[in-house]
Amino acid sequence: MIKKEDSLAVSPETEEPGKKGAFSFSGYVDAYYSTNFNKPLSQRNVGTAGTARVFDQRADQFALGLAQTVVKYTNQKSEVVVDLVFGPNADLANYANLGTALAIKQAYFKYDITEKWSATIGQFGTHIGYEVIDAPVNFNYSLSNLFGMGPFYHTGLKSTYAFSEKASLMLGVVNAVDGFGDNNRKKGIIGQFFISPAKDWSIYLNAIRTNDENPSSSGVVPVAYYQMLDLATTYQVSDHLLFGLNAAIGSQQLTDSTGAKPWGGVAGYVNYAITEHIGIGARYEYFDNSSGARALLDFQKNGTSVNSLTITGNVTLAEGHVLVKPEFRLDAYAKRPNGAREFEDTKGAFTHNNQSTLGVAFIYKF
Template identity: 50%
Template sequence: MRKLLGTSTFALVSVLAQAQTDSTDTGKLSFSGYLDSYYLTALNRPQSGNLLGVDQLAGRAFDRMADQFALGLVQAKLAYSNRKSDVVVDLTFGPNADLGNFGNSGGALNLYRPRSPYSAALYGTAAAIKQAYFTYRLTPKLGVTVGQFGTHIGYEVIDAPLNYNYSLSNLFNNGPFYHVGLKVNYAFTPTTSLMLGVVNNWDNLTDDNKQKSLIGQLSFKPVPTWTVYLNWIGGRDDTYLAGLVQAGTLPKLFDDYYRNLFDLTTNYQVTPKFYLGLNAAYGRYGFNPNTSDETMALQERFGSDTPDWGGVALYSNYALNDLVGVGVRYEYFTDKNKVRYLQTSVNSLTVTAPVTLAAGKLQVKPEFRFDTAPGRYFENKFGRGTKSQTTLGVAFIYKY
């Protein structure tokens, strides 16, 4: 009895000591952000003045305005962290913020988005929220995150200072941008961790159809300069095909489906100056036809009863000195079944030569990009299709 009492007393003292530690752990608050703008010209001189392509699809989802100065995005980010928790409130404004919040606000891409059965007022101030989440660490190795957070899928992010190239890849443009939900991360070792979660589908502030998606990521570092991420999202329904069914563009048959997206992202710092990266993704839809006629309808619409999409992007960059570097990205992306936003196959070559000024705060990014696609996808000066698009531009990014 005395031993039990002593053990209980010790446990109580430990809990009280932990509580006292937590109560005095004031943590740290930080504020950061950036703003970016750009100017570019297209040698194919699109009649519409934008780079969306002849059918006004998402050929160039973000830096789409030609022959004019354009604002990209303005970010204001608050972060608080203490020993047991973190919270992030990431607010963005401007044209790219609207596009990055696809699902929360209006815009060209939202032509494909099903309308929420809830209140339209939900998309007012919500359009400014890029991320808003907290993480609580149950143990030093186990953390739980709840809220709206950027997707784990892909190599690039919407934050211009974090990408070497300014224009975004088609892999980024056609993948999910963000999720709302819950995820759990466990660190097996300092170099290996696993994330699993459940979210409101793809790019959905509200769960329009009560169909959740599952997400996962396994990350590991074979060596200190090499990191590998294996990513996945799977579930029923999504914002694209569901929107077409709801709009009446597709028959009700196409509303019963599931889809999976598998993604590999890896980066390797070969030397202090030379860097390599790779992103590869494959997505596939699966339908549930009940008759041969329904199977035929799927094949007629998509060219397959299991339509898919995917691509690969290779990245390399070299630091010439502390101020100037040069980076090359080659990408192939295919949406031959027309189940995502590109609806064609594109080869892209991008060369960027960033100049870093003002003690690292200012980035000036001259950039050349060449895209080619079959079927005269891009737009010429007469408003007709052409097989290629060449752009020259420069981006100005200031981070604080």
């Protein structure tokens, strides 16, 4: 499993004779077609609150996802990464660049203080979660609600110490979540503990705690913490079979007068490689935002919960450069006490609590 802070595997490095450093260039482009069995009038999969899907939001049409370019320079003691994304989905994961369709996904440099100890400063992808923004890295094309509720990236300083190949600790200080700058003088704390207790078994324990509230007119910052604990783990049972799990709990206090509102979820993954070039995988997820703390809301902007099942195929072509991913997904939302529904029908009325989509994604990575 590759964490959100990691980039795609880069292309072979080219190094000038007599130079210690090396440049690399990589990226991808993805597009998809999806049909929604509810046939919503808006031709969108997002539901009443606009948050039912993260990236694959369009229905019954072809759509572009992201185009990514990553430039990396490395030498024996340091590394610098500039990771840019373009296209319709760039806005959805980079709030600081909203409306530009061009976003800095990552821009940071890392210095190896010793062989085991490194420091990174800049904007980097979040350590939290199982899935990543990069479409070629995830087995499923559509993203989980755990991913969609964030965070996506951080701006700050972090340091990692590797006790061994099987254990490491990362701690960092960051600005407000999913933003370049900070809206107050307080800083957030992030952390990750990695351990591999057995061969082919990886466990990541992740955390964040920050106060992103705006100061009052007198300069006082309300006590309103955003905090989250996250577990992501994979076990490669055999060359063909992989199990994965992501579980998270969090809370958000919006003002001094309101108590902390909780949310949480769990997602299980199973991937099976039928052949070297053909695989199939499934994800089941339950996400509970009944308190209304995050963006998963009903038509009245109240909190809700959802069960999701996703089944994805994976066909690899062109020596690994082309990925074709047919996918079925079912989202079943909790029934509301007032009988209101979450999803559109062909006339634009919200008459469905469930949503099923079937589509195929096409990805080219280089």
